[in-house]
Amino acid sequence: MQRYDSAIDMTGSDRDEDELPEHTKEPTVAGPIGPHMHHKRPLSPVAASSSSGPPSRSASPHSVHSPHSAIHSTDSPPNSAGHHDNTTSPHDLGAPLDLSLLSLPPVAVIPTRLSPEALHDLHEQLSAANADLVTTFPSDGQTADIHRARFFLGQINTPKRAAFELRKLGVHTEEVEAGTSREAVWQDDGLITVVKVEWWEKCLEKDGVQSINPYIVYVGRLTEGPPGGDGKKRALPSAEELVKEREMKRRRILERAQGDAGGSDSRVKVIPGKPWTKPNTTTSVDEEFGVKRPKLMRKTTSEYEREKGLANQVQPRYVREQLKLAVHRPHPLHCPNDAFINVLKTIKLSRTLQLDDIGIRAYSTAISAIQAYPYELLSSSTLLTLPGCDGKTSALFYEWYNSSPDDVSQRKIQAVEEIEQSEEYRVMKEFYQIWGVGAKTAREFYLDKGWRSLDDVIEFGWNQLSRVQQIGLKFYDEINFIPIPRPEVARIGALVGKVADELRPGYEYIITGGYRRGKEQSGDVDMVLCHRDEEQTRGGFLTMLVTRLEEEGWVTHTLYLGRGGGFGTQRVGEPPRSHGLAHGEGAEELEKAMVMWQEQDPASPFYKEEGGRNVSPHRRVDIILSPPSCVGTAVLGWTGGTTYERDLRRWVEKRWGWKFDSGGVWERGSGRRVELGEWAEGEDLVQCERRVIEGLGLEYFKPELRNTG
């Protein structure tokens, strides 16, 4: 059965239950994992009074009732209704309105949870009541004079949330201890009060300023902003023990990682920086080296000198013939221009985080072309000769090379430095590395939720995460920072193969992915499992296999288990929907399992124990179960790299009008299956893949030459 750790060690959810919608738990293989729900935060008297305040929180401000009539009615005497405190007493005798907020300190509204309409109405009502209003906007919450505001209205229920929302607005506070005198609050300019919107609704309802006491959620004292930062947006020192524990765990992991694999912590140092996303302004680089006239770029004397040697170099075929698709050229794992490629990869990642699919495609193309280039690039004009590289790439190279002609390790590009220093990039990247969080979600975490660290995600968002995201966070460091050495990848593959074979004899497997392309270390293990008897690849065998691996402890969590969930219930044969045509006979679907894995054998060299406890690093393992009829395409499709795969599909479409996928090749017009990739008698999986490649009219490049970056 599924095993669970007794507790997740990254917690932090001691917030009140009503703060966030309950996460919808999936009734799946693994039960909900989650932090222990602590309720240890002592409620301050201020907080306590808020929680005993009026119950209603349903009405939005604008829906209460005609606000303007309340504000503009002038026929009743100046408001002096029931005040037990001096906080809002309208000493301005000349105030013509019942509802005058003249005596309030500068007011701002916390936009969170308020509809745009509600927010708008609230602003109008408050300014109609002569409040000294500091406007806020839900988009970014930033306003120049937000720091003037001392009184915040918001749909906020807990002090913790209040402090968090203030921080999002750039207002850094710490909660004021119980017993601060009420009188002090208005006098002391360093104090911030957060009051529920209900207070204002009540004022409107009663046509007069009401006591704020029952509605106060939070009183905080202004503190210094983040050290070194620009004074906005920075994590509170919250849930400190948990953060510290995480740190310790991370350090342990990294120490072990170095021991294991010689891996190093590649995380960028935290340097506060300016925003990295710029408006659509053309950079000076663009103007100087714009794509319009790249060929006119002046060569410096030194570039010219360096290039003289070029004439003697035999240019590779893909350059001579301008072969633009990665399937037509060899891409070794390492190449002479890896340092420059890494710069391009940073830009590509920033495009990913900006949801710029086209930028991703463009940089991928350039990267793979350079990866295929066998000589060290010495001049930007050489780059112009590579397919997929043009003015922009060339300009980037020019800046990069000349920033330090004599020391490769010192070369840099200003725009890339700025990307790497920007908080937005660093934080979104950190989120993006959570398994189950893509670019869209990473942006949402950063821009909409206002989170700035994994600890924020854990503390404020844990219950909003999907189950796989929770698992992704739980194993964040292991997944991202402890690479899997080749021998361990081989060991995992062999073990899966062995267990499969024990269940039913006759299975064969091949490890695909980066391992097969020759990587010394892998981020995960990908493998294609196959049986010559098609029946053995159906009927839920993969579920059976994963279940067995769970029982034996190897599989600790199942992130995804597709197809064949029910025994024999699966009738494959839906055509690729994009073309609305039926598959021909023998339509195939690949079953896939994505799991977390942990070494269980104490005798294994990859097993690690501490205090009698198995602390072997968890590994990501993908198992693809293929019928014999398409195992060739499965192996080809799961070996990659990404750009190779994309270009493979483009080639198949362009050359043959077929559609390629890992489950087979199809005629686009008729939807009929093209018989390629069937596992032939006496043939191994590598030979089978080769027949597919050659059947598609392509030169066979071994996997080690498909490293398209």
Place this chain on the structure above:
DNA sequence: CGGCAATTGT
């Protein structure tokens, strides 16, 4: 100026 790989599961 249009196109940029392609699939499935939740």
Place this chain on the structure above:
DNA sequence: CGTAT
């Protein structure tokens, strides 16, 4: 919108 290559 997430995942894989």
Place this chain on the structure above:
DNA sequence: GCCG
């Protein structure tokens, strides 16, 4: 961002 590059290509046809």
